[in-house]
Amino acid sequence: MADNNTQAAESVFRADTNGYFGAYGGAELPPHLVAPIAEVREAYAKAVNDPEFQAEFHDLMAKYVGRPSLLYYAENLTKKMGGAKIYLKREDLNHSGAHKINHCLGEVLLAKRLGKKKVIAETGAGQHGVALATAAALLGLECEIHMGEIDVEKQHPNVIRMQLLGAKVVPVSAGGRSLKEAVDSAFDTYAADYQDTMFCIGSVVGPDPYPSMVRDFQSVVGKEARQQIQEVEGRLPDAIVACVGGGSNAMGLFDAFLGDAEVDIYGVEPGGEGLSGNRHAATMAKGSAGFIHGMNTLVLQEEDGSPSPVHSIASGLDYPGVGPQHAALRDAGRVNYVTCDDREALEAFSELSRTEGIIPALESSHAVAYACKLAKEMGPDQIVIANLSGRGDKDVDYVAERLGL
Structure with a gap:
């Protein structure tokens, strides 16, 4: 099925300078989040071309993961x-x-480079939360995970794992009490405390640079x-x-x-x-x-x-x-x-x-x-x-x- 479409698709293999893949992407943010997300974007752009950062990341991939x-x-x-x-x-x-540890180690390494003391994220099945808690424990940062109440009950073993790894798990009771609400809750908390915290998104979603950054780590x-x-x-x-x-x-x-x-x-x-x-x-x-x-x-x-x-x-x-x-x-x-x-x-x-x-x-x-x-x-x-x-x-x-x- 993949034939003449490949050439047309090449324009969306990488995001443009505004973070768009064709018609999709970008970074549509409230004013108070523009600066902290820009900070992440700038730090990642430097890390991509930094042999020391890349060497540390790949060393962890081999010797830890x-x-x-x-x-x-x-x-x-x-x-x-x-x-x-x-x-x-x-x-x-x-x-x-799971695969989640790949980008979590990369994101926590970036958080350390930015001088952050804490990482915060959402999780659905709990694997991203476990992986981020794991990376944070290894690299010495605090960790806070927001999780819908339905998933807290459904994925209880992962809740215990996060807590054993030292993470704070925040149950989210709003709306459908699942992944979308967990993302909302985590973003709200991050917005109030971004000076010392980095948001570590668990997928190729969110504002630029996260879709490209998570993809690259994965x-x-x-x-x-x-x-x-x-x-x-x-x-x-x-x-x-x-x-x-x-x-x-x-x-x-x-x-x-x-x-x-x-x-x-x-x-x-x-x-x-x-x-x-x-x-x-x-x-x-x-x-x-x-x-x-x-x-x-x-x-x-x-x-x-x-x-x-x-x-x-x-x-x-x-x-x-x-x-x-x-x-x-x-x-x-x-x-x-x-x-x-x-x-x-x-x-x-x-x-x-x-x-x-x-x-x-x-x-x-x-x-x-x-x-x-x-x-x-x-x-x-x-x-x-x-x-x-x-x-x-x-x-x-x-x-x-x-x-x-």
């Missing part, structure tokens, strides 16, 4: 699906259990996968797949392959309980151009422009917006955005657990489900890579209840 992560051939799953070879990029094996995923598959198979994959909420794990995998026209790219959104109502979070499928959390992007929204209530079985995906680069890549035709519903994700969770002995996060299960569907339609001489963005320890109690175990 445990990179490179494994590219695993899921032979049992491949045989059961009866089609293409299925490989899993094992971000679940990273220290702290790009190690795709760079490794690209090299690893060529070492093992002698060529690039036919397709790559990742789940998309805000979209950090997906951009981390996709970035290294955007210029390879022969590689089809699939972003899997949460179809929830179906696209006919509002019990989903499929922004690409059902959203429209709008504004949320400092960026112009695609948004699931009401007639008055306010964000719609959303749902996903995976707490890390129930966000009514999406990273602006994803929106631009959709418009350019470079990435195919599809959906996977709650039932399919739950089935993939069970399938991978029982077939390969790997318990995936419910977020990652969306990618696994679509990769299996895709593999069945492909030949045995073809290859698909799915990003296993996190492990499912956090989800086992919830899944057990859903499955009646």
